[in-house]
Amino acid sequence: MATRKVILTGIGEWAKVFEENRDLEGFEGAWKECEGACVIDMILDEANMKLLATSKSMKKGSPDADGRGTRVRFHRKFNTGRDWDSGAPVVTKADGSKWNYAEDGTIGNGSTIQVTLSVYDTSRKGIVGTRLDRVKVLEHLKYERDDEEVEVISAPTAVTGGDNVKEVMF
Secondary structure (H helix, E strand, C coil): EEEEEEEEEEEEEEEEEEEEECCCCCCEEEEEECEEEEEEEEEHHHHHHHHHHHHHCCCCCECCCCCCEEEEEEEECCCCCCCCCCCCCCCCCCCCCCHHHHHHHCCCCCCEEEEEEEECCCCCCCEEEEEEEEEEEEEEEEECCCCCCCCCCCCCCEEEEEEEEEEEEC
16 A cells, blocks of 8 residues: 655634644544544645645535635644544644644644655545644744624524413523
C-alpha cells in the first residue's frame, strides 16, 4: 500500500486541531470510539484542488458559500490504537516553531494555513484514505468568539386561571 504526502495551502476554518479543542463527537457520534478527532475545514483554490485530486484522495469537497473556492474537511482520529496515526497533528507557526495552544490560542477562521496530508491506499479495493498530519499557520487571524446576546426562545407555556387559558407566555 503506497502513501503519498500532499502539501496544500488555503484558508482554514473551524480548526479543532489540538488535543484541548478536538471534536469529541463528530457527526452522529462518528468520533466517539476513537476519543474524538482533530478536524479542520479548508478552502482550496483550483490549483490546490488539482493537487489533491492528483494524489488520488477521495476528498471532493463542496463549493464554498462565499465563492472563495472548494471547502474540504480533513481529519485525524485521536486514538486509533497506533502511535503513528493517532493524536493531534503537528501544528507550527509560519517560522516553523511549535504552536502552543495555551499561549497562542485557537486558529481563527480565515487564517491562511498549509496542511500536510498522507494519502494512502487501503486494503479495501478502490478505497483511498486521507489523514491530516501537519498544520502550518502562515497568517494567523485571532479566534474571536461571537459574544452577541443570544435570545432564548422556549416552548410556549399556558398561564391558567381556573379552566380557561388567560395568556400564552414565551
